[in-house]
Amino acid sequence: MVRTYNGRIMPELPEVEMVAQGLRSALVGSTIVSVTVYWARSIALPDADEFARRLEGESITDVGRRGKWVLLTLGSGSGLLIHLRMTGQLILQEERPVNERHLRVLFALADGRWLCFFDQRKFGRMVLTTEPQGVVRELGPEPLEDEFTAATFAGMLARRRGSIKPLLLNQRFLAGLGNIYTDEALWRAGIHPLRRADSLTPDEAVGLHGAVRAVLREAIASGGTTLADTAYRQPDGQAGAFGGLLAVYGRAGQPCPRCGAEIERTLVGQRGTHICPHCQPRPVGE
Ligand SMILES: [Zn+2]
Numbered sequence: 001m002v003r004t005y006n007g008r009i010m011p012e013l014p015e016v017e018m019v020a021q022g023l024r025s026a027l028v029g030s031t032i033v034s035v036t037v038y039w040a041r042s043i044a045l046p047d048a049d050e051f052a053r054r055l056e057g058e059s060i061t062d063v064g065r066r067g068k069w070v071l072l073t074l075g076s077g078s079g080l081l082i083h084l085r086m087t088g089q090l091i092l093q094e095e096r097p098v099n100e101r102h103l104r105v106l107f108a109l110a111d112g113r114w115l116c117f118f119d120q121r122k123f124g125r126m127v128l129t130t131e132p133q134g135v136v137r138e139l140g141p142e143p144l145e146d147e148f149t150a151a152t153f154a155g156m157l158a159r160r161r162g163s164i165k166p167l168l169l170n171q172r173f174l175a176g177l178g179n180i181y182t183d184e185a186l187w188r189a190g191i192h193p194l195r196r197a198d199s200l201t202p203d204e205a206v207g208l209h210g211a212v213r214a215v216l217r218e219a220i221a222s223g224g225t226t227l228a229d230t231a232y233r234q235p236d237g238q239a240g241a242f243g244g245l246l247a248v249y250g251r252a253g254q255p256c257p258r259c260g261a262e263i264e265r266t267l268v269g270q271r272g273t274h275i276c277p278h279c280q281p282r283p284v285g286e
Contacts, residue, residue, distance in 0.1 A: 079132025
């Protein structure tokens with residue numbers, strides 16, 4: 001089930017994870033024979049010519065994810081980092097694409113397949129580097145890793161005075177969350193997005209930690225969220241199914257699944273924000 005929403009979304013951790021998993025099973029062991037760059041600014045580093053030249057003959061030894069970056073590890077030890085941003089899609093095809101308007105980068109593989117990077121809005125970026133860890137060094141912890149415990153998270157929150165929602169969106173604080181899963185996690189935890197991070201009680205911090213991890217895990221299990229007007233597709237072209245399971249995101253005016261109150265859409269830090277006014281009481285004085 002895919003609902004219709006206004007406004008675009010960016011792929012978040014679950015969608016990027018699905019892309020990375022799909023590419024890992026399909027691409028590891030493949031060799032890139034040539035690269036054609038149709039939109040030079042899709043390549044952040046190095047320049048497009050050097051990017052194509054250095055990738056020729058490279059094998060793909062692993063595909064992973066860090067935050068919202070897809071990371072292809074190459075036989076030479078270099079890394080190809082890809083950020084889909086708003087509308088980027090990595091699609092693996094048997095046929096060479098012809099006259100595709102939004103095709104920005106095309107990788108020809110030795111086995112005859114084609115890895116296509118489509119990007120309607122052209123905000124997606126690729127970085128080819130011998131030190132991929134340097135690109136992602138500034139990112140905060142991965143929310144699904146074992147080291148990210150409730151105690152760790154509570155300690156991180158206790159040191160921050162800003163509102164909780166913009167903090168969760170800050171990739172240097174915590175990697176991978178975007179607008180959809182932040183709204184869903186705050187609703188599950190019953191926390192208003194304008195609450196000061198350091199005002200959360202220990203129980204609330206534990207609850208939010210569990211909510212963040214649960215919503216991300218469930219979204220991955222559903223193949224991510226594909227909304228009617230959004231670009232996210234798994235590398236085999238399939239849409240994700242989590243859009244039908246969203247509790248508050250994109251559901252303004254509809255009843256809260258927990259209490260029945262009408263879900264409201266507000267702005268928090270310029271981002272469209274969906275809350276249940278009953279389950280997520282507004283902090284006093286804010
Ligand atoms: Zn409610």
